[in-house]
Amino acid sequence: MRPEAAVARPDIAEGEPLVSIRDLRTYYSIRGSFADRLVGREGGVVKAVDGVSLDVRKGEVLGLVGESGSGKTTLGRTILGLVRATSGVVEFEGHDVAHVPEREFRALRRRMQVVFQDPHASLNPAMTIAQAVGHPLQIHGLERNRERLRIKVAEALERVGLAPAAQYMDKYPSDLSGGQKQRAVIARAIILNPVLLVADEPVSMLDMSVRAKILELMAELKRDFDLTYLYVTHDLATAKFFCDRIAIMYLGRIVEIGDAASIYADPKHPYTKALLRAIPEPDPARAVPRDLPRGEVPDAASPPLGCSFHPRCPLAFQPCGWESRDLRDLLEARWARKAGEAGVEEEEALFGNLDALSAPLISARLTPPRGRTAAEMLAVLERIRTEDPDEPFWKGVRRLEAVDGRLELDFHEPHDPTLGQSGDVEVACHLYNAPA
Amino acid sequence: MAATAPASPRTPYGRARLLALGRATKPIREASGIARGMFWAGVGITFAFILMAFLAPVISRYNFSQYKANGVRFPQLGHPSGLHWMGTTVQSDDVMARVIYGAQTELKVVVIALAMSLSIGVPLGLISGYFGGILDRALVLIMDAIFAFPYLLIAIVIAFVLSTSSIGGGIFTAAIAITAAYVPLYFRVVRNHVISVREEPYVDAARALGARPRTVIRKYVFFNVVQNVPPIATLNAADAILLLASLGFLGYGIQPTQGAEWGYDVSRAVSDASSGIWWTGLFPGLAIVLLVTGLTLLGEGLNETINPVLRRRRFGQFDFEPVPGAVEEAE
Ligand SMILES: Nc1ncnc2c1ncn2[C@@H]1O[C@H](COP(=O)(O)OP(=O)(O)OP(=O)(O)O)[C@@H](O)[C@H]1O
Ligand code: SF4
Ligand SMILES: [Mg+2]
Numbered sequence: 001m002r003p004e005a006a007v008a009r010p011d012i013a014e015g016e017p018l019v020s021i022r023d024l025r026t027y028y029s030i031r032g033s034f035a036d037r038l039v040g041r042e043g044g045v046v047k048a049v050d051g052v053s054l055d056v057r058k059g060e061v062l063g064l065v066g067e068s069g070s071g072k073t074t075l076g077r078t079i080l081g082l083v084r085a086t087s088g089v090v091e092f093e094g095h096d097v098a099h100v101p102e103r104e105f106r107a108l109r110r111r112m113q114v115v116f117q118d119p120h121a122s123l124n125p126a127m128t129i130a131q132a133v134g135h136p137l138q139i140h141g142l143e144r145n146r147e148r149l150r151i152k153v154a155e156a157l158e159r160v161g162l163a164p165a166a167q168y169m170d171k172y173p174s175d176l177s178g179g180q181k182q183r184a185v186i187a188r189a190i191i192l193n194p195v196l197l198v199a200d201e202p203v204s205m206l207d208m209s210v211r212a213k214i215l216e217l218m219a220e221l222k223r224d225f226d227l228t229y230l231y232v233t234h235d236l237a238t239a240k241f242f243c244d245r246i247a248i249m250y251l252g253r254i255v256e257i258g259d260a261a262s263i264y265a266d267p268k269h270p271y272t273k274a275l276l277r278a279i280p281e282p283d284p285a286r287a288v289p290r291d292l293p294r295g296e297v298p299d300a301a302s303p304p305l306g307c308s309f310h311p312r313c314p315l316a317f318q319p320c321g322w323e324s325r326d327l328r329d330l331l332e333a334r335w336a337r338k339a340g341e342a343g344v345e346e347e348e349a350l351f352g353n354l355d356a357l358s359a360p361l362i363s364a365r366l367t368p369p370r371g372r373t374a375a376e377m378l379a380v381l382e383r384i385r386t387e388d389p390d391e392p393f394w395k396g397v398r399r400l401e402a403v404d405g406r407l408e409l410d411f412h413e414p415h416d417p418t419l420g421q422s423g424d425v426e427v428a429c430h431l432y433n434a435p436a
Numbered sequence: 437m438a439a440t441a442p443a444s445p446r447t448p449y450g451r452a453r454l455l456a457l458g459r460a461t462k463p464i465r466e467a468s469g470i471a472r473g474m475f476w477a478g479v480g481i482t483f484a485f486i487l488m489a490f491l492a493p494v495i496s497r498y499n500f501s502q503y504k505a506n507g508v509r510f511p512q513l514g515h516p517s518g519l520h521w522m523g524t525t526v527q528s529d530d531v532m533a534r535v536i537y538g539a540q541t542e543l544k545v546v547v548i549a550l551a552m553s554l555s556i557g558v559p560l561g562l563i564s565g566y567f568g569g570i571l572d573r574a575l576v577l578i579m580d581a582i583f584a585f586p587y588l589l590i591a592i593v594i595a596f597v598l599s600t601s602s603i604g605g606g607i608f609t610a611a612i613a614i615t616a617a618y619v620p621l622y623f624r625v626v627r628n629h630v631i632s633v634r635e636e637p638y639v640d641a642a643r644a645l646g647a648r649p650r651t652v653i654r655k656y657v658f659f660n661v662v663q664n665v666p667p668i669a670t671l672n673a674a675d676a677i678l679l680l681a682s683l684g685f686l687g688y689g690i691q692p693t694q695g696a697e698w699g700y701d702v703s704r705a706v707s708d709a710s711s712g713i714w715w716t717g718l719f720p721g722l723a724i725v726l727l728v729t730g731l732t733l734l735g736e737g738l739n740e741t742i743n744p745v746l747r748r749r750r751f752g753q754f755d756f757e758p759v760p761g762a763v764e765e766a767e
Contacts, residue, residue, distance in 0.1 A: 077640075080644050082640055082643060082644060106646045106648070107646070109644060109645065109646035110646060112644075113644065113645075114640075114641065114644045116637045116640070116641065117637075118637055121636055121637040121638060122637040122638050122641045123638055123641075124638045124642070124655070124656050124659075124660070125638075125660060126659035126660055127655070127659075135642075135645065135647075135655070136645045136646070139645055139646050139647045139648075139651060140646060185641075188641075188645070192645075
C-alpha cells in the first residue's frame with residue numbers, strides 16, 4: 001500500500017466548501033493567580049473565537065482581516081487543530097477535525113499546512129534548511145531514501161525561488177535572510193502537496209522590499225498546486241489584490257464577509273468602513289488623514305454587550321448594547337481630555353469612584369457623595385449631552401433621572417447582531433438587519 | 437559564517453554531520469578573550485587529570501594500596517624523598533600513588549554519576565515540560581522536595597543505605613548517591629527550558645506537519661534545550677568531586693580497599709597535621725582543589741560562550757544577514 005492511500009481524498013469541486021466552520025468557539029482560560037483561587041475567584045476566559053461560521057471554498061483565497069486581538073490567529077490555529085475548539089464544528093474535506101483525536105488528525109495534516117508570521121521562529125534553529133524542508137516527507141513516511149529525499153527537497157527549494165538549492169540546503173536558518181527563511185518555510189509547507197494553506201500574516205515581518213515577491217510566489221504556487229488559502233492579515237491594502245473573498249473579524253466574530261470586490265467597492269459594516277479609511281494612501285498627494293476607529297479594542301475576556309463594536313461605532317444606536325461601562329468610559333474620556341480645565345476636578349469629585357459602573361449592566365445607579373445631590377449629577381450629565389448631542393451614547397439611554405437621591409440610568413435592551421445578507425455581502429450590523 | 441564551498445544537492449550526510457560539528461564548536465571558536473582563556477585553562481587542567489587517571493599504572497611507581505616493594509616495607513609517615521616524592525602515610529602507602537590513582541576513582545565516579553543523572557533528569561524534564569498536566573505537577577513536587585534537602589545529606593543517606601546493603605561501599609554506591617542529589621537539578625533546568633521552547637512557532641509548525649510528540653521532542657525540542665546542559669554538567673562535575681570528597685572525608689565514600697580517594701586521604705591526614713606532617717594532607721587536598729578549579733573554569737567558560745549565543749538566537753530575527761553570493765531578493 002502506498003502511504004498516500006491512507007488519506008481519503010474526496011473530490012471537492014472548485015468553489016465547494018473545503019473547510020466548513022459552524023458556530024465555532026475557541027476560548028482560552030486564563031488561570032487566576034494563586035491568591036485568586038484561594039478566595040474562590042475563578043480565572044476568566046478569553047473568547048478568542050466566539051461563534052464563527054464560515055466556509056473556505058476550494059480554490060479561493062479567503063482573507064481574514066481584523067485588528068490585533070480579533071482572533072484571526074486563533075481561528076487559523078483551531079482549523080489546523082493546534083488549539084482545541086471549545087465548541088462548534090470544523091469540517092475539513094468532510095472530516096470533523098475539531099473533535100477527532102490527535103492520532104487520527106495526523107494523517108489529515110498532510111492536506112493542510114501553515115505558514116506563520118515569523119519565519120525565523122518557525123524554523124528549528126538546530127536543523128539545516130534541507131533537514132527542515134525534508135522532515136515532513138520523513139514524518140509521513142513518504143520518502144525513506146536519503147538521496148531521493150535530498151533531490152525532492154532541492155526541487156521544493158528551487159520551486160520557491162531558493163535556487164540553486166545547493167547553496168541553501170546545508171545552511172542553518174540563522175544564515176538566511178528573512179525573505180529566504182520564509183521561502184524555506186513555504187517550501188516545507190508545499191512539499192507535502194497540501195490542498196489548504198493557512199498563511200498567518202506571512203509577510204508582515206518581512207522587509208517592505210520582499211513582501212510583494214513573497215506574495216507573488218504564493219499566488220504562483222496557488223495556481224501550480226491548486227491550493228486554497230486562508231490568508232490572515234491586518235493589511236487591507238494587500239488583501240485587496242490577493243484575496244477573492246474577505247472576512248472581517250472583530251473580537252472573535254465575523255462582522256462582514258463577501259467578495260473582495262464588493263467589500264472594497266461598498267463596505268457595509270461601520271468597522272469595515274473605518275478599516276478601509278485607515279489604509280494609507282500610496283500616493284501622498286491623495287493621502288487622507290488616518291481615521292482609525294476611536295478607542296481601543298476592548299478586552300476579549302469581557303466583551304461589550306450587544307454588538308461588541310458599539311463603544312467605537314460612530315453610528316451605534318438603540319439596540320447596539322449600551323451599558324454601564326459605556327458611561328464610565330464616557331466620563332473618563334471626558335476628564336482625560338479636559339484634564340486641568342476649570343470644573344473638571346469638581347465633576348470628578350461629584351461622581352467619585354466609578355467602579356460601580358465596571359460590571360456590564362444595562363442600568364446604572366449612582367449615589368452622590370455626602371453633601372451632594374443626585375440632581376447635581378444629573379445636571380452634569382445633561383450638560384455633557386448638550387455639549388455633544390451627537391455622541392451615540394445618548395441614543396442608548398432610555399431613561400435618565402434622579403430618583404430618591406440616586407441617579408438612575410437605564411439603557412435600551414441590547415441585541416447581538418447576526419450575519420445576514422445585505423446586497424452582495426453578509427454583514428452583522430443592526431443598520432442592515434434590524435433586530436427581531 | 438559557515439563554509440561557502442559549493443555543495444552538490446547530493447552531499448553525503450557525513451558532510452552534513454561535519455558541518456553540524458563545525459557549527460556546534462563555533463561559539464567556542466568565536467568566544468571573547470576571557471571566556472576563551474577560562475575555557476582553555478579548564479580544558480588543560482581537566483585533561484591533565486584525565487590523562488593521569490588513564491595512565492596511572494604507567495606513571496605511578498607504586499599501586500595505591502602498596503606498602504612494600506621488593507619485600508621492603510615503606511617507611512611510615514616518611515618525608516618526601518627520591519623514592520617517595522610525596523612521602524608516605526601512616527600505613528606506609530605512597531602518597532603520590534594515592535593521588536594519581538585517586539584521579540581514576542574520581543573520574544569513574546563522576547562519569548557514572550553524570551551519565552546516570554543526565555539519563556534520568558533530562559528525559560524526565562523533557563516529558564514533564566512538554567506534556568505538562570498532572571504528571572508535570574507531580575514530578576515538580578517530588579523533585580522540589582528532593583531539591584530542598586541539602587544534597588550532602590541526601591548523598592549520605594543514600595550512601596549509608598546502599599553500603600549496608602549487598603552493593604557495599606564502592607564506586608557505584610558513591611555514584612548513585614551523587615546521582616540522587618543531582619537528578620532534580622537537571623530535571624528543573626531542562627523542564628523550565630522546555631516550557632519556553634514548547635511555545636516556539638517551530639514546535640507548532642512541527643505539530644502542524646503531523647509529527648508525533650516523540651518526534652517533536654526528539655527533533656525540535658531536545659536540541660534546543662540540551663545546549664544548556666554541558667556547562668551545567670561540567671560545573672556539576674566539579675561539585676560532584678567535592679561531594680565525593682566530602683563523603684570520603686565523612687567515611688561514607690569509597691572504602692579504602694576499593695580505591696584511592698582524596699577525601700578519605702585528607703580525613704586520615706587531619707591528625708597528622710598537628711604533628712607537623714604536612715605531606716599526607718597537602719597533596720590529596722591540592723588535587724581536589726586543582727581538579728575542581730579546572731572543571732569550574734571549563735564550565736564557566738562554556739557558560740560564557742554558549743549563553744550569549746542562546747541570547748542572540750532568541751532575538752535572532754534581527755540578524756537578517758543574507759547568504760553571500762545568493763540571489764538578492766529585492767534585485
Ligand atoms: N495562548 C493564549 N492564551 C490566552 N489568551 C490568548 C492566547 N492566544 C491568544 N490569546 C488571546 O486571544 C485573543 C485573540 O488572539 P489572536 O492571537 O487570535 O488574535 P489575532 O487576531 O491573531 O491578533 P494579531 O493580529 O495580534 O496576531 C487575544 O485577546 C489574545 O490575547
Ligand atoms: S450593530 Fe452596527 S451600528 Fe450597531 S454598533 Fe454594531 S456596527 Fe455599529
Ligand atoms: Mg495573529
